[in-house]
Amino acid sequence: MNKEKIFAGIDAGHVRTKAVLVRGKEILGYGSAATGFDAVNAAQEALTRALEAAKVSRDDVAGIVSTGIFRDVVKALPIAVQRTVPEYMADAKGALFLNKNSRTVIDIGANVHKAVHYDKDGNLLDVIQNDKCADGVGIFYTTMAKALGVSEEGLSELALASTKQLSVAIHCAASAESEAIGLLCQGEEAADVADASLRFIVERVAAMASTMPLEQEVVVAGGLAKCKALMKHLPVLLKQDVTLLNLPEYVGAIGAAISYEGEK
């Protein structure tokens, strides 16, 4: 029987709420739910899914830590969150947990993207976050998938099939979407429009990240890290190698879970 305590981390994001259970160096289970208008309910659901996946009872959880934009909202009962940590600290700790050689994590979320630089112990060295005009690149990704009539996974595959380099706006998601639709209407191939849309996301993320020195290894977190087409463009535009993490969308939740003990 493993004597180490089990901790839960909840990352209450703009669009999805993620929960994870960690014991020592081991991830026992994870789950997520749409945040919607009820972050508390979403956190409950995500936690229940993680507990089911881990086959762990709620009573065996020694402590719960929340992070994410709605981290204070989910403190409400019945979740009984004992502690909260800011997103960038959770990102740093979670990324280091998943890859001990990492020093920079780029987190591409639904509404906010950021880059966090930290030392070998997970102490914060530098943080940068997108400006408001670049809000919502993750939501833009979902919108474009819908506009092109494919699933979110399908958008990545479609973009990888592109043979022609088109370009959409470089600053604003509203303009990019408008231009992408315009290109489609002019009869451009869906794959090329998909590729241009994803390159727009990467350009925005890269423009933000390159204002900060990116110390190796650079890892990528957030749901969009699972998109192969984005990961194809990111190292090119960053002029840096990037390493994929396992469970990229759970980096914040993992970082929260392992923040229960240690510095207060």
Next chain:
Amino acid sequence: MSEHEYASVNEKLDWKKARVIVAGVDVGAVNSKTVILVDGQPYAVSQVATRAPKESALKVMNAALANTGLTQDKIQYTVGTGCGRTQVTFAQKTISEIVCGATGAVHVWGPSVRTVLDAGGQSCRVIHCTDKGKATGFLWNDKCAAGIGRSMEAFADLIKKELTEIGDIALQSEQFPKLSDFCSVYAQSEALDLMRTKVSPEEVITGYHRAMARRISTLVSRAGMKKDFVIIGGLAKNPAIVDALENTLKVHRLAPKPEWDPQVIVAFGAALIANAFHKRQG
């Protein structure tokens, strides 16, 4: 978005007895629509989501033809319109949605119409026209206000509501937070952030609608308001947007016609123009 896809047929008409059959196909940024006229009378109407515009044009035409026994080779003239009009490969002519919108609106609401607001998925246009439905001027949204219709769809998805219900929800709240009306990205971002405060969902949704309506009303004011005023396009079906627009502009739109879906007025205009071209051909 299959709930937005439909086809309807006017069973009172018999195309087999008709002399002239024409069609208008409007390939919009979000939806494609077709109206088929039989001797000048609306016979079949359909709407499908726009994907690849070339295929969507064919798909919406086939949807209109389905269950009629009518085949495309019997259609004597087709006009393509909308942002994807060049992709309507089977059309004899393509005409701007501005011209088609004015023609359609005046035909549906009558010669008193002078200002048509076409509030669609990806763009908003204000069209001025004569009593004969001839467009005399227009104003297109700037880029920052692009995609209000589609943004509303994305917003409804994010908050797990139906596009068709958010307009009613937005009418329930007297109080609302003021959201950015310069940019739909800002408004969406602000709305998401507000959800974590004590502001109720109804108030957030109302604030979002008011912001979008302010954006549109600025465009209408800049173009100039001449009565009578009508609204066409998908947003004409959102009661909160219409209500806020009427309040800001201090003018009422002509009441919607129950027999006409405001989203197919441009396609109807295209079909009317197809009829005129066919007549001129003799």
